[in-house]
Amino acid sequence: MIVHELEPIVLIGGASLNNRDLDACLKHATRVVAADGGALNSIKNGITPDAVIGDMDSISAEILRQIPQDRIHPVTEQDSTDFDKALRNISAPLVLGVGFTGGRVDHELACYHAMLMHADRRCLLVGESDLVFVAPPELTLPLAPGTRVSLFPLAAVTGRSDGLRWPIEGLEFCPDGKIGTSNMATGEVTLRWQQPGMLVILPRDCLDTVVRALEAQSGSWPAL
Template sequence: MTSAIVQSETPVTLIGGGALGPSDLETALALAPVLVAADGGADAALAAGRMPQAVIGDFDSLSARARAGIPADRLFPIREQESTDFDKALRSVAAPLVLAVGFLGDRVDHQLAAFNVLTRHAHRACILIGVHEVIFHAPRRLVLDMAAGQVVSLFPMGRVTGRSEGLEWPIDGLVLTPDGQIGTSNRALGPVTLETDGPGLLAILPRDRLEALIVALRPGS
């Protein structure tokens, strides 16, 4: 396992080189003030007038201009090609929470790879921020502050069972699998409690639930 390159007691914003909404970075930094870039995400950070504290990746998409503009002691190349830059960066950051921007949007293959990383690092509290939604790996138990009628989509990345309270269509008794029963387009009746019997379940919520989700993911919540 790669040792931590960045260690922070406060939440970290991780920026990638994918599609970035106009307010994504500032929204994340207001909640997670430490900025780390995954490879070409450093270009997006500099374009927004932000200097990352660290740049982590294989550097195949980091521009020469960005490389020249970032102090050498903030550049951390990881040359192996067996994992994505999101994976390299996430596993190299030790923080209570990571808010990831620039990993959703233009390319479906990049999004699928990001979901794969969330699943393989299920123990990490990491939230992908999209234009309209936030996506995260559900912990074993989660209590969400939701309003009636809000969408709660659940997508299994493996075989998952569990229980729920506060969903219009409970998951109790279901076996969720990527090639079988899934749980997208469910709706909250109010506050929602999710419990899973193991890893592998991704949850997708409206973006306006981001701050409530951060509270829910805090240890002891």
């Protein structure tokens, strides 16, 4: 691990960054890590990151000069994305990723793949309109009735639910079969899964609720 922390961490990427989302994430964390080109987003927002992790191919010399050398951590292999390099080298109760959605689709999909491969790390991606995380074995979310709850499987997954308008028990989810777009909360929602691999997608305005729920959740999957 490059970064060890007992509190949540904000991880900044190099995609489009909404200042509102960054400020909202910083309400829940004080330390900031940049994934390669995310260092530019960090510096532009007046934040010197506590660490920069990546292959350093997206950072200008000018930006690097503004960051103490002992905070720069090159990971030179080319078999993974900078988000993957950062996520697997952070030990924290929760990683709040911002600046990873809304840009290139292949980069965004690669983030979801990395979240699944490192399902032992609790990570929440925060976008302009959505929140995305890999569902832990069990999670209770105190959602308002009518809240959109979308479920998208990255692998074959089965589970049970309480508090969804359309219950999921008995369904076999998989990327080339059953998916769960636009389900709806009838109140507090509890999701239980037999396997890792389900992405939960919620509205952006549920950020504080989801952070509290993920911090309170105890069980986790092993890394794949």
